[in-house]
Amino acid sequence: MSGFEKDTHRDYDLFVIGAGSGGVRASRISAGYGARVAVAEDKDLGGTCVNVGCIPKKLFVYASHYQEEFEDSAGFGWSLGDRKFDWQTLLQNKNREIARLNEVHDTLLSNAGVDLVNGRARVVDPNTVEVEGKTFTATNILVATGGWPSVPSIPGIEHAITSNEAFHLEQLPKRAIVVGGGYIAVEFAGIYRGLGVDVTQLYRGPLFLRGFDDDVRTALAEEMRKKGFDLRFDSNIASIEKTSTGLRATLDDGSTLEADTILYATGRTPNTAGIGLEEAGVKLAKNGAIVVDEFSRSSVPSIWAIGDATDRVNLTPVALHEGMCLASTLFRGEPQMPVHENVASAVFSQPPIGSVGLTEEQAREAYPVIDIYRSQFRPLKHTLTGSSEQTLMKLIVDRASDRVVGIHMLGPDAGEIIQGFSVAVKCGATKSQFDATIGIHPTSAEEFVTMREPVSS
Numbered sequence: 001m002s003g004f005e006k007d008t009h010r011d012y013d014l015f016v017i018g019a020g021s022g023g024v025r026a027s028r029i030s031a032g033y034g035a036r037v038a039v040a041e042d043k044d045l046g047g048t049c050v051n052v053g054c055i056p057k058k059l060f061v062y063a064s065h066y067q068e069e070f071e072d073s074a075g076f077g078w079s080l081g082d083r084k085f086d087w088q089t090l091l092q093n094k095n096r097e098i099a100r101l102n103e104v105h106d107t108l109l110s111n112a113g114v115d116l117v118n119g120r121a122r123v124v125d126p127n128t129v130e131v132e133g134k135t136f137t138a139t140n141i142l143v144a145t146g147g148w149p150s151v152p153s154i155p156g157i158e159h160a161i162t163s164n165e166a167f168h169l170e171q172l173p174k175r176a177i178v179v180g181g182g183y184i185a186v187e188f189a190g191i192y193r194g195l196g197v198d199v200t201q202l203y204r205g206p207l208f209l210r211g212f213d214d215d216v217r218t219a220l221a222e223e224m225r226k227k228g229f230d231l232r233f234d235s236n237i238a239s240i241e242k243t244s245t246g247l248r249a250t251l252d253d254g255s256t257l258e259a260d261t262i263l264y265a266t267g268r269t270p271n272t273a274g275i276g277l278e279e280a281g282v283k284l285a286k287n288g289a290i291v292v293d294e295f296s297r298s299s300v301p302s303i304w305a306i307g308d309a310t311d312r313v314n315l316t317p318v319a320l321h322e323g324m325c326l327a328s329t330l331f332r333g334e335p336q337m338p339v340h341e342n343v344a345s346a347v348f349s350q351p352p353i354g355s356v357g358l359t360e361e362q363a364r365e366a367y368p369v370i371d372i373y374r375s376q377f378r379p380l381k382h383t384l385t386g387s388s389e390q391t392l393m394k395l396i397v398d399r400a401s402d403r404v405v406g407i408h409m410l411g412p413d414a415g416e417i418i419q420g421f422s423v424a425v426k427c428g429a430t431k432s433q434f435d436a437t438i439g440i441h442p443t444s445a446e447e448f449v450t451m452r453e454p455v456s457s
């Protein structure tokens, strides 16, 4: 028995606009519950994450780590011959993997019985969508159109690139300027430097990664500077000019910088303009985000929205979760609200950050008394490499309940480590339960279960 009423007068039970992470997941799961589903896409399947985001980014991050690994290997007795990096090889191999993933998405959709409609979709009315002149009726419409890089309108901005282009550059620049202090800027600064590019990162505020734990932000800036990154805070570009030797950026203070590439990673805007949403009565926020209730329903009852188009927590796994919840709400007879608390995330900076729960600053606001456990150390591996890189690990505990309300790490494998610990935070684990857990020796992760004395309260 299905958990919903089929309206056979309409073409579909669900018409999804956008075959990115959220749209594909919502389509497949809904079809699995017996819904008749179509999804429209005007670009490659898989959206930002697969094509110009998480996946190619992580492949580039892997590529960029080798240089340091080669250097580190000397302390363990290795000597290597000439090292040479070939950007074209990386690009071709990356493109081949992305093409494979596009096909995997295609197969997943067709195996689930979802109709794929190629082309740009537009909402005509609350139950009708038009794609390239063809109209489709549906009981429900889901907008999962994602986001798009946004750049400030300064003179010469047309000479700059965004992450979209950074994945397809024909040549690796020799000198790059990265503008911004969020995930993308920090990750690309690391990728470029690892691949041997001379990088300057500019951030308009006093310290990058606003919203992350202050200790971790400060420690990352220190580590990056030790590695030779030219980090400039309270700095921004006023204008860009093309010269015979590259690009010249004039900063707010009047000084100039030359580079071959200027990458803007200054945030992303929901992709919601020009697809008939406002005309259909869908309420949008000032930045274009679709305003939704806790079940992802827009102001028009038959139109729903998930993922970056709603600008809630803009991460692929969150869009997947929102898609699963929506399928359950619409077609399983079990309404489910997505949960946006305690979402773990990683920044693949160098070294990387992993974090879940509250930052120290947020916990101080949320609880009367908190205890901070903190450990900063040189990992075992670096006792032989000679590297002075430090790992930072931090637990934030609500003293009244003894619950661990935040965990933060800066150091190798932070994302892998925090993913495991995020289950404990989700389950409401207490500090005593952390203490009762036996560590795995010798690892960095064991520090999280062996920190005994709070550093402050």
Ligand code: NDP
Binding pocket: 151, 152, 179, 180, 181, 182, 183, 184, 185, 187, 203, 204, 205, 208, 209, 210, 236, 265, 266, 267, 268, 313, 314, 315, 345, 346, 347, 348
């Ligand atoms: P973010 O919103 O994270 O960061 C944007 C950065 O650009 C901020 O440092 C912001 O400064 C700065 N900025 C904004 N406007 C201007 C301007 N006009 N001039 C100069 N600087 C400006 O965006 P990203 O582009 O880095 O990432 C987009 C989203 O993608 C993120 O929300 C994230 O959720 C997701 N993402 C996640 C990744 C992961 O999980 N590892 C990886 C990559 C992306 P300020 O702080 O002052 O506002």
